[in-house]
Amino acid sequence: xxxxxxxxxxxxxxxxxxxxxxxxxxxxxxxxxxxxxxxxxxxxxxxxx
Amino acid sequence: xxxxxxxxxxxxxxxxxxxxxxxxxxxxxxxxxxxxxxxxxxxxxxxxxxxxxxxxxxxxxxxxxxxxxxxxxxxxxxxxxxxxxxxxxxxxxxxxxxxxxxxxxxxxxxxxxxxxxxxxxxxxxxxxxxxxxxxxxxxxxxxxxxxxxxxxxxxxxxxxxxxxxxxxxxxxxxxxxxxxxxxxxxxxxxxxxxxxxxxxxxxxxxxxxxxxxxxxxxxxxxxxxxxxxxxxxxxxxxxxxxxxxxxxxxxxxxxxxxxxxxxxxxxxxxxxxxxxxxxxxxxxxxxxxxxxxxxxxxxxxxxxxxxxxxxxxxxxxxxxxxxxxxxxxxxxxxxxxxxxxxxxxxxxxxxx
Amino acid sequence: xxxxxxxxxxxxxxxxxxxxxxxxxxxxxxxxxxxxxxxxxxxxxxxxxxxxxxxxxxxxxxxxxxxxxxxxxxxxxxxxxxxxxxxxxxxxxxxxxxxxxxxxxxxxxxxxxxxxxxxxxxxxxxxxxxxxxxxxxxxxxxxxxxxxxxxxxxxxxxxxxxxxxxxxxxxxxxxxxxxxxxxxxxxxxxxxxxxxxxxxxxxxxxxxxxxxxxxxxxxxxxxxxxxxxxxxxxxxxxxxxxxxxxxxxxxxxxxxxxx
Numbered sequence: 001x002x003x004x005x006x007x008x009x010x011x012x013x014x015x016x017x018x019x020x021x022x023x024x025x026x027x028x029x030x031x032x033x034x035x036x037x038x039x040x041x042x043x044x045x046x047x048x049x
Numbered sequence: 050x051x052x053x054x055x056x057x058x059x060x061x062x063x064x065x066x067x068x069x070x071x072x073x074x075x076x077x078x079x080x081x082x083x084x085x086x087x088x089x090x091x092x093x094x095x096x097x098x099x100x101x102x103x104x105x106x107x108x109x110x111x112x113x114x115x116x117x118x119x120x121x122x123x124x125x126x127x128x129x130x131x132x133x134x135x136x137x138x139x140x141x142x143x144x145x146x147x148x149x150x151x152x153x154x155x156x157x158x159x160x161x162x163x164x165x166x167x168x169x170x171x172x173x174x175x176x177x178x179x180x181x182x183x184x185x186x187x188x189x190x191x192x193x194x195x196x197x198x199x200x201x202x203x204x205x206x207x208x209x210x211x212x213x214x215x216x217x218x219x220x221x222x223x224x225x226x227x228x229x230x231x232x233x234x235x236x237x238x239x240x241x242x243x244x245x246x247x248x249x250x251x252x253x254x255x256x257x258x259x260x261x262x263x264x265x266x267x268x269x270x271x272x273x274x275x276x277x278x279x280x281x282x283x284x285x286x287x288x289x290x291x292x293x294x295x296x297x298x299x300x301x302x303x304x305x306x307x308x309x310x311x312x313x314x315x316x317x318x319x320x321x322x323x324x325x326x327x328x329x330x331x332x333x334x335x336x337x338x339x340x341x342x343x344x345x346x347x348x349x350x351x352x353x354x355x356x357x358x359x360x361x362x363x364x365x366x367x368x369x370x371x372x373x374x375x376x377x378x379x380x381x382x383x384x385x386x387x388x389x390x391x392x393x394x395x396x397x398x399x400x401x
Numbered sequence: 402x403x404x405x406x407x408x409x410x411x412x413x414x415x416x417x418x419x420x421x422x423x424x425x426x427x428x429x430x431x432x433x434x435x436x437x438x439x440x441x442x443x444x445x446x447x448x449x450x451x452x453x454x455x456x457x458x459x460x461x462x463x464x465x466x467x468x469x470x471x472x473x474x475x476x477x478x479x480x481x482x483x484x485x486x487x488x489x490x491x492x493x494x495x496x497x498x499x500x501x502x503x504x505x506x507x508x509x510x511x512x513x514x515x516x517x518x519x520x521x522x523x524x525x526x527x528x529x530x531x532x533x534x535x536x537x538x539x540x541x542x543x544x545x546x547x548x549x550x551x552x553x554x555x556x557x558x559x560x561x562x563x564x565x566x567x568x569x570x571x572x573x574x575x576x577x578x579x580x581x582x583x584x585x586x587x588x589x590x591x592x593x594x595x596x597x598x599x600x601x602x603x604x605x606x607x608x609x610x611x612x613x614x615x616x617x618x619x620x621x622x623x624x625x626x627x628x629x630x631x632x633x634x635x636x637x638x639x640x641x642x643x644x645x646x647x648x649x650x651x652x653x654x655x656x657x658x659x660x
Contacts, residue, residue, distance in 0.1 A: 004306035005217060005329055010266035012221065013259055016228045020255045027235035028248060030180035032583075035564040035634030035660055037605040043558040043641050044603070044611045044648075062422050069434045073441040081445035085452060093454040096578045107448050111441070128429045130416050157577075158588040161498035162595055173587040175629070182586060182633045241583040246451035250444075336415045348417040 066135050070142060077108045102153040103238075109146035110230055114254040116140055117227060121261035123345075124268075124334075130345055137203045140223075144200040151193050154186065185236035192229035195222045213329055231255045272300075287311045287378040290318060290396055298342075300333035303382045309369055311380055312337060312353045317393035319353035320369035320380045327364070355390040373397070458525035458575025460532070468492060468531060469517045469543050476622040477598040477614070478502040480518060481553065481645060485529055491647040493530040493598055494518065495571050499588075501596030502533055509540050517543040523574040527646070528612060530574045558641040561650075564660060565603030567615060567631045569593050573600055586632035599627060601637065601650045613641065613648040626654035634660040 039045075081104040085095055095103075116139045123129040159166035164173070174184040199220055202208075208216045234251045287301050293313040300323050303309045308323040310333030321342065323333045330346030337343070341350040341359060350358055356366040365388035370381040373394045385391065416426045470482030470492070478494040478501055485492065494502035497520075506513075518540050520533035533539045569592035572580040579585065581602075593599045604610035617623040620642065639652035 005324075006266060006269055007306070008218075008221065009224075009262065010270065012224050013262045013266065016224060017259045017263070020228055020231050020252075020259070023232045023235050024248070024252050024255070026180050027232075027239050031240050032181040032634045033660060034243075035566055035603075035636070037564050037603060039607060040603060040605045040609050040611060041561040041563060041641075043561055044563075044613075045609065069437065073434075073437050076438050076442035077445035079445070080442040081449045084446040084449035088450045088452070090454040092457050094578060095455040099455070099578065103452075104445070108441075108445070111444055127416070128426065131422065131426050131430055132433075134416070158585070159591070162500070162591045164591065169587060169591060173590050182583060184587065185583065186587065237583055241579075242451070243453050244451040246447065250448060338415060338417070343415070343417055345416075 062131070063135055063138075066131075067138050070139060074108055074112065074142065074146065077111065078104045081107065098153055098157050102150055102157065105146045105153070106150035109143050109150055110234060110251070110254070112139060112143040112146060113223075113227060113230065114258055116143060117223070117258045118261050121265040124265045124331075125261075127345075133346060134348075141200050141203055144196050147193060147196060151189065154189075158186075180236070181240065183236045185233050185240075188229050188233040188236065192226040192233060195226040195229070199223060199226075208328065213326065217329055227255075227258065283381050283383045284372070284379045285382055287320075287380050289376055290373055290378050291376065293318070293378070296337040298333040298335070300331070301380060303369075303384065307367075307382075307384060308333070309380055309382065310335075310342070311371065311378060312342060313396075314340075314353060316396050318371050318373060318378055318396065319391065319393045320371045321351060321353060321356045322367040322369075322384065322387075324366065325349050326358075326366055332366075354393060355388055357388050453579070455578040456525075456573070456575075456580050458523070458573065458578060458580070460521065460523040460575045462521050462532075464521060465519060465534065466522050466531065467517055467519045469515075469546055471546070471549055472513050472516050472518075472540075474503075474506060474513070476616050476620060477596075478506055479647075480516070480531070489645055490527075490529060491645060493570055493574075494520075495523075495530055495532050495597055497532050497535045499571075499592045499595045499597065501598065503596045505533060505539065509537075511540060511542045515543050515546040515548065517541050523571060523576055525574045528570075528574050530571060532571075532576075553645050554643075556643045558643055560638065560640050562636065562638040563601075563603045564634065564636050565601050566634060567593075567627055568600050568602050568612075569631070570598045570600045570614070573602065573612065581632065583632070589631045590628055593624060593631060594628060596624075599623065599631070601652075611648065613650040616649050616651050618651050618653050620649060620651055623652065623654065627652075627657065630657055630659060636660055 082100060085100055089095070116136060119129060119132045119136055123133045155166045155170065159169040162169065170186050170190055176182045176184060199222060202211065202216070202219065211219070231251055239247045239251060285301065287299060290313065293299055293311065296314050298310040298312040301309050301311060309320050310323040311318060311320045314337045321332065323331055325332050325344040325346065327344065327347055327349045330344040332342055332344055332351065335343050335345040337353065340352065342353050343350050349364060351364070351366060352359060356368045358364040367384040367387050368389050368391045369384060370391055371394040372379045373396060378394070416423055468480060468482045468484040470480040470484065473479050473481065480492045480494060481489055482492055483489055496502055496505055518531060518533055520531040520539065523530040523532060566581060568581065569589040571592055572585065572589060577585065577588070599615040600612050601615045602610065602612045615623055615627065636658045637650070637652055638656040639650045642649045642651055
């Protein structure tokens with residue numbers, strides 16, 4: 001393998017590592033909360049069907 | 050090995066390799082489908098199209114991760130070299146898995162409406178400025194296009210006509226595609242599913258692939274730094290001749306971005322370029338078999354004296370002048386034109 | 402200079418793909434194959450087992466059904482029928498792909514009030530939709546049914562502020578499973594833009610849930626202003642109306658907040 005090649009490989013991974021790590025962090029930090037309610041409003045519960 | 054372009058030469062090894070690969074893919078998909086059926090809550094079940102879509106997507110990314118650890122693993126242990134050989138069968142198989150996943154997603158989620166599916170993927174969900182609800186499909190599409198170009202040019206015909214350096218550069222796009230797929234999965238299924246299992250799976254795969262590449266890459270950089278002490282007139286020291294096992298080589302840095310493989314064989318020493326003509330494979334990690342240097346990647350052969358492949362093949366690589374003084378090998382790092390015959394340096398009788 | 406420079410230190414046979422595989426590699430590859438099959442099957446099973454529920458609901462595509470009842474075109478095409486379980490029930494009407502039945506209704510020039518429609522049922526609990534047959538006589542006037550002289554029972558249940566998700570009714574009723582969240586977002590947007598009734602799905606910590614048709618404050622169709630909120634967690638404030646068994650959440654889109 002040429003040195004140029006190895007350097008390019010290494011450089012690419014050095015760039016991709018933080019990119020993937022930040023995406024992973026962002027995906028988990030901004031994971032949408034399930035839009036749950038403590039309790040459904042009374043108007044809806046009485047309509048239990 | 051390249052007299053014309055043969056389709057694919059099948060032998061016993063290649064047949065068992067491909068059969069094992071497909072058996073593993075089948076095991077993944079079958080167990081995914083069966084276990085999904087067994088573990089869904091009472092009364093709930095996947096639509097068959099969506100179940101198959103998921104199975105193929107998960108299988109495709111898992112296989113791609115495995116493909117990407119073969120390269121660095123083969124530099125750590127020679128036992129991985131058989132997996133490297135024929136690796137492109139795995140690559141094309143991973144592409145086919147992702148093709149099925151992508152085609153089902155296109156038809157199922159983006160078809161059946163007035164808008165063209167491709168336009169729908171890119172424009173229906175335009176939340177490009179937010180992480181939650183990001184149109185993760187377009188990341189998958191970008192990765193798919195890169196992998197499509199790679200799968201289409203995976204044959205040796207393209208390797209020969211595009212030239213090895215360009216082909217290799219093109220195929221480095223797989224790393225970019227891998228990162229895009231990691232983001233596609235993170236912003237898709239990882240955000241959608243409650244279980245942290247999917248984050249562990251995708252981040253674990255990404256961490257393993259990245260770590261192995263960084264470790265092996267860094268090992269080589271530091272090796273180059275330790276070796277190759279400058280001498281006069283372009284001559285460098287390559288170390289004691291006794292440190293080179295018979296029929297093997299040491300690799301030293303050459304001029305510019307080249308590296309040189311210094312081989313010991315038949316009581317003599319020759320130096321040739323470390324880059325195989327075929328895919329830039331590391332010749333210095335190969336061996337001499339029947340008088341020829343054999344590339345560890347795909348078995349291309351070169352005579353160590355003149356860097357030429359034995360007839361009827363016509364590949365040739367650069368050679369270098371060598372000398373031995375007091376048991377120390379010296380190499381002139383100025384590359385001679387590919388195929389130049391160089392008298393090997395004799396190892397004196399005093400040197401055992 | 403040390404032996405570290407030599408990359409390949411094994412003294413065994415040397416693997417070349419087009420030659421016979423050395424014994425050491427053959428043994429190793431056999432082990433690796435068994436391990437690989439195990440890892441592949443194990444990973445597939447692991448990823449499958451960790452999935453959430455795909456959702457209830459069914460689309461019985463292969464079973465044609467005819468329903469007779471009173472047709473209503475606004476805000477979305479629907480049929481009020483006793484043909485499901487003997488009580489008066491609301492059945493939403495959809496085309497067989499990602500569109501409501503509006504266009505198909507516009508094409509037919511029949512008397513609209515009492516009809517028999519044909520198609521296949523999409524059902525999730527008490528929520529029912531009919532994907533109408535893709536031919537010209539999917540709808541026929543039916544005057545065996547008595548004309549309806551009084552209106553349908555309508556009641557204002559008051560204002561609610563509630564968290565939940567905007568979904569498209571067809572997929573959520575059972576056309577797709579799973580049918581919520583990120584992977585479904587673009588598809589649900591296409592469906593709602595195509596004229597399928599948007600639904601608001603809310604649940605609470607006690608495991609109760611409610612799905613309601615989403616309309617504007619006047620009870621008319623609501624499409625463009627809500628599209629970009631589809632499948633995201635949102636908080637809404639609106640008035641709940643009940644028309645026979647159909648719940649409507651009448652919403653001013655200005656009162657829509659992404660969570």
